[in-house]
Amino acid sequence: DAGITQSPRHKVTETGTPVTLRCHQTENHRYMYWYRQDPGHGLRLIHYSYGVKDTDKGEVSDGYSVSRSKTEDFLLTLESATSSQTSVYFCAISPGMNEQYFGPGTRLTVT
Amino acid sequence: AQSVTQPDIHITVSEGASLELRCNYSYGATPYLFWYVQSPGQGLQLLLKYFSGDTLVQGIKGFEAEFKRSQSSFNLRKPSVHWSDAAEYFCAVTLYGQNFVFGPGTRLSVLP
Numbered sequence: 001d002a003g004i005t006q007s008p009r010h011k012v013t014e015t016g017t018p019v020t021l022r023c024h025q026t027e028n029h030r031y032m033y034w035y036r037q038d039p040g041h042g043l044r045l046i047h048y049s050y051g052v053k054d055t056d057k058g059e060v061s062d063g064y065s066v067s068r069s070k071t072e073d074f075l076l077t078l079e080s081a082t083s084s085q086t087s088v089y090f091c092a093i094s095p096g097m098n099e100q101y102f103g104p105g106t107r108l109t110v111t
Numbered sequence: 112a113q114s115v116t117q118p119d120i121h122i123t124v125s126e127g128a129s130l131e132l133r134c135n136y137s138y139g140a141t142p143y144l145f146w147y148v149q150s151p152g153q154g155l156q157l158l159l160k161y162f163s164g165d166t167l168v169q170g171i172k173g174f175e176a177e178f179k180r181s182q183s184s185f186n187l188r189k190p191s192v193h194w195s196d197a198a199e200y201f202c203a204v205t206l207y208g209q210n211f212v213f214g215p216g217t218r219l220s221v222l223p
Contacts, residue, residue, distance in 0.1 A: 102154035
């Protein structure tokens, strides 16, 4: 399995609080992605990164920001969490324009 | 707009029966195509992929998929399903490898 970890694995937070999820890889892959998974929607891309400090928006980026200051770490921040952001968040990595490898996911509940 | 559809939300098959999961895409050009499997509480695992060449591709766990350009489809098949195949299956596509689009998923149940 690709070396991808996500932290925390579970989090419960209150509406309006900031939340940061971390994705860490040991594969030195260039591309990193954040997705959210909701029933009936599959996975939807939030943001992705194609290099250190190089990021771009995905399909559902509103309310989320990202940062990548090192190759191995990709952070997803919810500046002010809302109940609609309750979801399972997956990080993925890719060496290039081919398949992705996924982390174990973070289950986030916003109350 | 670019999209991926998986017409079947839930499929139930008996163990030992054959399986076909459907995937259709709507893109201006032929994208790269993938099938992933997700077991409950787990991340996604790549089953197989199609970039070019032979339109019938073999994957892990005895799965195969056939790309049909005329139908914009990439259906996943397995000749004999095992109970351990019960999971959710996602079709995914990308044109340039930066923006992957996933279908909504098909949940597979296997009867003993």
